[in-house]
Amino acid sequence: xxxxxxxxxxxxxxxxxxxxxxxxxxxxxxxxxxxxxxxxxxxxxxxxxxxxxxxxxxxxxxxxxxxxxxxxxxxxxxxxxxxxxxxxxxxxxxxxxxxxxxxxxxxxxxxxxxxxxxxxxxxxxxxxxxxxxxxxxxxxxxxxxxxxxxxxxxxxxxxxxxxxxxxxxxxxxxxxxxxxxxxxxxxxxxxxxxxxxxxxxxxxxxxxxxxxxxxxxxxxxxxxxxxxxxxxxxxxxxxxxxxxxxxxxxxxxxxxxxxxxxxxxxxxxxxxxxxxxxxxxxxxxxxxxxxxxxxxxxxxxxxxxxxxxxxxxxxxxxxxxxxxxxxxxxxxxxxxxxxxxxxxxxxxxxxxxxxxxxxxxxxxxxxxxxxxxxxxxxxxxxxxxxxxxxxxxxxxxxxxxxxxxxxxxxxxxxxxxxxxxxxxxxxxxxxxxxxxxxxxxxxxxxxxxxxxxxxxxxxxxxxxxxxxxxxxxxxxxxxxxxxxxxxxxxxxxxxxxxxxxxxxxxxxxxxxxxxxxxxxxxxxxxxxxxxxxxxx
Amino acid sequence: xxxxxxxxxxxxxxxxxxxxxxxxxxxxxxxxxxxxxxxxxxxxxxxxxxxxxxxxxxxxxxxxxxxxxxxxxxxxxxxxxxxxxxxxxxxxxxxxxxxxxxxxxxxxxxxxxxxxxxxxxxxxxxxxxx
Numbered sequence: 001x002x003x004x005x006x007x008x009x010x011x012x013x014x015x016x017x018x019x020x021x022x023x024x025x026x027x028x029x030x031x032x033x034x035x036x037x038x039x040x041x042x043x044x045x046x047x048x049x050x051x052x053x054x055x056x057x058x059x060x061x062x063x064x065x066x067x068x069x070x071x072x073x074x075x076x077x078x079x080x081x082x083x084x085x086x087x088x089x090x091x092x093x094x095x096x097x098x099x100x101x102x103x104x105x106x107x108x109x110x111x112x113x114x115x116x117x118x119x120x121x122x123x124x125x126x127x128x129x130x131x132x133x134x135x136x137x138x139x140x141x142x143x144x145x146x147x148x149x150x151x152x153x154x155x156x157x158x159x160x161x162x163x164x165x166x167x168x169x170x171x172x173x174x175x176x177x178x179x180x181x182x183x184x185x186x187x188x189x190x191x192x193x194x195x196x197x198x199x200x201x202x203x204x205x206x207x208x209x210x211x212x213x214x215x216x217x218x219x220x221x222x223x224x225x226x227x228x229x230x231x232x233x234x235x236x237x238x239x240x241x242x243x244x245x246x247x248x249x250x251x252x253x254x255x256x257x258x259x260x261x262x263x264x265x266x267x268x269x270x271x272x273x274x275x276x277x278x279x280x281x282x283x284x285x286x287x288x289x290x291x292x293x294x295x296x297x298x299x300x301x302x303x304x305x306x307x308x309x310x311x312x313x314x315x316x317x318x319x320x321x322x323x324x325x326x327x328x329x330x331x332x333x334x335x336x337x338x339x340x341x342x343x344x345x346x347x348x349x350x351x352x353x354x355x356x357x358x359x360x361x362x363x364x365x366x367x368x369x370x371x372x373x374x375x376x377x378x379x380x381x382x383x384x385x386x387x388x389x390x391x392x393x394x395x396x397x398x399x400x401x402x403x404x405x406x407x408x409x410x411x412x413x414x415x416x417x418x419x420x421x422x423x424x425x426x427x428x429x430x431x432x433x434x435x436x437x438x439x440x441x442x443x444x445x446x447x448x449x450x451x452x453x454x455x456x457x458x459x460x461x462x463x464x465x466x467x468x469x470x471x472x473x474x475x476x477x478x479x480x481x482x483x484x485x486x487x488x489x490x491x492x493x494x495x496x497x498x499x500x501x502x503x504x505x506x507x508x509x510x511x512x513x514x515x516x517x518x519x520x521x522x523x524x525x526x527x528x529x530x531x532x533x534x535x536x
Numbered sequence: 537x538x539x540x541x542x543x544x545x546x547x548x549x550x551x552x553x554x555x556x557x558x559x560x561x562x563x564x565x566x567x568x569x570x571x572x573x574x575x576x577x578x579x580x581x582x583x584x585x586x587x588x589x590x591x592x593x594x595x596x597x598x599x600x601x602x603x604x605x606x607x608x609x610x611x612x613x614x615x616x617x618x619x620x621x622x623x624x625x626x627x628x629x630x631x632x633x634x635x636x637x638x639x640x641x642x643x644x645x646x647x648x649x650x651x652x653x654x655x656x657x658x659x660x661x662x663x664x665x666x
Contacts, residue, residue, distance in 0.1 A: 131648040132643055132644035133601070137601050137603060141606070
């Protein structure tokens with residue numbers, strides 16, 4: 001629609017001014033953008049509805065480094081000394097909350113409302129006053145505590161009529177008696193002189209223009225809407241959306257483009273910069289404003305999925321499975337949107353194809369990385385076999401030999417709770433000789449079976465300084481002999497009395513056989529363990 | 537000399553007569569008036585009870601004369617029985633707050649008459665030269 005307008009107006013100028021080449025050039029440049037204002041339907045109810053506000057805020061993609069950037073402002077010191085503090089988690093959360101509320105304040109969107117109507121309100125006519133004065137008398141009620149828009153401002157014309165002032169005069173008088181900071185009584189030259197305004201546009205000072213317009217004009221003024229309209233269209237034509245991101249003007253711009261059905265270039269930019277989620281939000285915005293998409297419920301469902309997720313400020317390098325599922329859904333929906341309702345089908349389809357290829361690469365990469373994080377080592381027929389490292393999800397680490405994806409053979413295992421096992425494994429279970437070290441240093445050396453202490457072994461109670469030699473069955477010691485180890489005195493909690501040497505002859509006789517047998521067995525273990533520990 | 541605050545600095549007696557009047561505050565060749573309430577027997581150079589508005593009799597670039605009025609306080613002082621001088625009453629009449637002051641009608645009638653006379657004399661002058 002706007003393109004037609006452009007063509008029509010430009011041709012008119014070409015026809016009328018074809019002999020003045022210089023003027024033609026300037027007029028062409030100036031009029032290549034035709035401002036459109038909100039003068040038909042009132043956009044305010046839609047703009048202020050909570051659903052659309054949420055979408056617009058999310059599409060703004062607030063990046064705190066830009067929101068809280070240093071500004072050259074007359075009132076605040078430009079450079080403040082940063083304060084570094086150590087904070088507890090609660091204090092940090094409070095600070096984060098504060099930062100969020102501050103960011104919300106800085107990102108408050110200028111309202112989008114319908115153009116105001118002119119005031120025509122004659123209070124009295126008194127022809128007997130004709131000739132009283134040549135000047136108009138302007139009366140302003142300066143009663144304390146009345147808002148600017150409700151202030152009584154009337155004028156007595158030279159012909160004797162008393163009437164309410166029009167909008168411009170009201171604004172001027174309000175500015176005289178109750179000045180707003182930054183607003184000028186005379187219109188600034190940047191807005192009144194097209195050359196200066198165009199210069200700013202060419203220099204891409206969009207945020208400056210919009211900020212200045214916000215201060216100078218009311219949002220329901222024609223001039224404000226024209227200026228913002230030209231600026232938004234200029235941004236749209238040159239695809240400079242990034243300049244306005246993380247500022248308060250991005251929401252109204254998106255709303256403007258959506259309202260005038262020209263948000264396809266923004267959509268293209270979103271797909272090209274591979275932010276499909278925001279592309280879906282944009283399509284949902286269009287659905288909410290115009291209700292002209294065929295599958296509206298799909299958008300609503302997907303938006304409710306996207307909104308709880310954190311904002312993606314940078315391209316993600318590693319994706320979780322949930323992310324992948326969501327992004328795939330988004331891509332499919334955007335594909336449908338492009339095919340059915342877009343006005344830039346070919347370009348957007350191409351961009352989406354590019355995104356799909358890029359996304360596939362990222363997915364492959366992140367899935368591959370995940371595998372690499374799980375197991376690193378030798379593989380046979382798709383399963384770990386041979387020597388390899390394995391990082392378990394619960395934090396355990398295994399290094400040793402593998403067979404058909406199971407721990408098998410000699411290997412070491414560091415458990416997440418701080419314990420450690422070194423020895424032989426059989427199909428992921430401790431089997432054969434092994435040493436198990438507890439967190440406090442107490443350790444068991446000996447035979448294992450089915451993940452449990454089974455068979456001959458010895459247990460060092462290092463904190464009290466005893467050695468327990470004996471036989472275990474399913475983690476339970478069935479027969480053992482306690483004795484002191486040589487360094488008992490140097491332990492953390494040495495037992496109060498040493499175990500006395502055996503004095504009873506009878507007991508010696510009783511024990512003799514079993515002890516001889518035990519010693520033989522343990523001697524064997526000693527040799528084997530020596531080999532085992534040497535390997536470590 | 538800095539201006540006193542609009543709430544006024546003058547001491548006054550509750551039962552003394554008050555008057556709402558124009559007090560000239562401009563400089564030479566540049567009149568500017570405050571609309572103030574003050575005790576009736578006091579001079580314009582003395583501190584006032586309260587300033588109620590302002591009146592700029594010189595037309596600005598848009599050919600406008602600006603008048604500011606604090607209607608709320610004005611009503612209060614009128615309720616206290618303050619006397620209104622005729623220049624202020626004329627302004628309030630033009631505002632639509634009071635009925636139009638007879639003086640305004642007289643002024644406009646005189647101005648119209650003067651204008652008619654001027655036109656007449658001009659015509660005669662043209663005739664006599666012709």
